[in-house]
Every structure is written in C-alpha cells, then in structure tokens.
Amino acid sequence: MEPVIREYHRVVEDAHADLTLMDRRAGDGDFGDNLRDGLRRVVDRLDAASRVTPESREPALAVAASVFLDEVGGTSGPLFGLMFAELARAGQRLPDPVAAWREGLAAGLAAIQRVGEAEPGDRTLVDALVPAIEGFAAEGTLSGAARGAADGARATSSLRARRGRASYVGDRSVGVPDPGAVAVALLLISAARVLEPGAGMTAAEVTRITAAEG
Numbered sequence: 001m002e003p004v005i006r007e008y009h010r011v012v013e014d015a016h017a018d019l020t021l022m023d024r025r026a027g028d029g030d031f032g033d034n035l036r037d038g039l040r041r042v043v044d045r046l047d048a049a050s051r052v053t054p055e056s057r058e059p060a061l062a063v064a065a066s067v068f069l070d071e072v073g074g075t076s077g078p079l080f081g082l083m084f085a086e087l088a089r090a091g092q093r094l095p096d097p098v099a100a101w102r103e104g105l106a107a108g109l110a111a112i113q114r115v116g117e118a119e120p121g122d123r124t125l126v127d128a129l130v131p132a133i134e135g136f137a138a139e140g141t142l143s144g145a146a147r148g149a150a151d152g153a154r155a156t157s158s159l160r161a162r163r164g165r166a167s168y169v170g171d172r173s174v175g176v177p178d179p180g181a182v183a184v185a186l187l188l189i190s191a192a193r194v195l196e197p198g199a200g201m202t203a204a205e206v207t208r209i210t211a212a213e214g
Contacts, residue, residue, distance in 0.1 A: 001059065001060045001061045001087075001088075001091055001097065002046060002060035003194045004060070004190055004191045004194045004195065005039070005042060005043070005046070005060045005061070005063075005064055006043060006046070007190040007191075007193055007194050008039065008186065008187050008190040008191075009039040009040070009042070009043050010190075011186050011189065011190050012035055012036050012039055012183070012186060013036060015032075015182070015186060016032045016033075016035075016036045017032070018032075018182075019031055019032035019035065019036075019179045019182065019183065020032035020033065021176070022176045022177060022178070022179040022182065023179045025175070025176050026178070026179075030073070030074055031074060031076060031179045031180065031183075032179070034072050034073055034074045034076065034077055035072075035076070035080070035183055037072070038064075038067055038068050038071065038072040038077065038080075039064075041067045041071060042060070042063055042064045042067050045063050045067070046060055046063060049063075059088055059091060059092065061084050061085075061087045061088035061091055062084075062085075062088040064081075064084040064088075065081050065082075065084035065085035065087075065088050066081075067081075068080045068081030068084055069081030069082070069085065076125070076180050076183075078115075079112050079115070079116060079125060079180070080125075080183070082108060082111040082112055082115065083104075083105075083108035083109075083111070083112060083129075083184075084108075085108075085111075086104045086105075086107035086108040086111055087100070087101065087104035087105070087108060088104075089104065089107070090103040090104030090107065091104065097195050098141070098142055098195060098196075101136075101142055101145070101191060101195075102133075102136045102145075105129065105132060105133055105136070105145070106133055108129070109126065109129045109130065109133060112125070112126065112129070113126065121159060122159075123156050123159040123160065123178045123181075124178060124180055124181065125178070125180035125181050125183065125184045126181075127152045127153070127155065127156050127159070127178065127181045128149040128150075128152040128153045128156075128180075128181035128182070128184035128185050129149070129152075129184055130152065131148035131149060131151055131152035132145040132146070132148045132149035132152065132184065132185075132188055133145070133148075134148050135147055135148025135149070136148070141192070141196060142188065142191050142192040142195055142196050143192045143196050145188050145192070146185065146188040146189045146191070146192045149181075149184055149185035149188045149189075150185045150188075150189070152181060152185070153177050153178065153181040153182045153184065153185040154177055156177045156178040156181045157174070157175060157176055157177050158174065159174070159178070160174055
C-alpha cells in the first residue's frame, strides 16, 4: 500500500491550502497542517525504511497508523490513526487489496464511532466514510467508494456541526465542506487511482470537492 500513501501525500500537499481555509471556518485552522505534516513524517519513515531489506520493512499503512496515533495533534489525528490501523490489519489478513480496503474501512468506521460517537449528519469524517462504504457495497470498487466519499464530503457543506470544535461556532462553518470528510474522500481517491488505474476521479472532480459550496 506504499504507493497509495505516497499518492495521498501528493494529493494532500496540493489540497493543503483549501483544507486550511475550510478549517478556519470551523476551528483553529490547523487541520491542513496536521494532515500534511503527518503524511510528510510517514513518507520520511518510508524513505528511511527503503534502505533496509524488504522483509524487515513495516507496512506503509501501519507506519501511517503509528505516526497519526502518536505524533499528529488535533482531534482528527488519532481518528485517522485508527482508520489507518484498521486498514493495515485488513491488509495483513487479506491478499486482495480492494477487499482489504473494503473490510478496513468498515472496521475503521466502527472504531472511530466507538471513540467519537459521531453519526451521519454530525458534519465529521463519518459523513464521508459511511457513503464510501455504501459505494463499495453498490459498485464493488474503490472508485465507487471514492465517489460515495466525495458526494458525502460535498454534502457536509449544508450541515451544522454537532460534534467537535465546529459545533461551538454555530452556522459559521455552513457553506464549506468539513475538512475531515474531504480528507477521507482524498484518501479514497488516491487509493482508487493507484489500485484501479484509469478508473479514478479526474483532477477537475477532485477540485470540486475542495471548492464545494453550500
């Protein structure tokens, strides 16, 4: 899964400014920095590990889980860490990468909801994860999951937050997507691009997510 993480890192670098602007509407504006810097640390560890034998290298998703759980601040860091951890576990159990993403996302959603108790409609990353899993079920592909996550992320533009820091700012966050939901969509877009070449979303479709208005 290392190519997926590297693609996600590239996509997040491009989307960093948009993610920061979204978070400034609902919080302290650090989400873009936290996600980008966390992925930079992950890639640095992967680069360092490339100098050792393949048998001793830790899986990329496990590295991402460790970094986000232990080193990334904000409320979203540990939540993304939980998701990466479940994706890593599924990848170790299942040889088919698409099946591993299907199982890992479902387990990640369950773990995130156990910790944060968020439900669909609360304006969180759950609003992208749930339609992603539904997209998987309907189409059986990562591309279907990515489209579901993107639709879910865009739909958060019209939601008033009921969880997290954004819940304290009332209607100020309405009109732009939730950055955590957008970040989930970008992860799935990255995975689809790598694992289902030719079936991923176009650059214009990706831009629509970060530019969505309520």
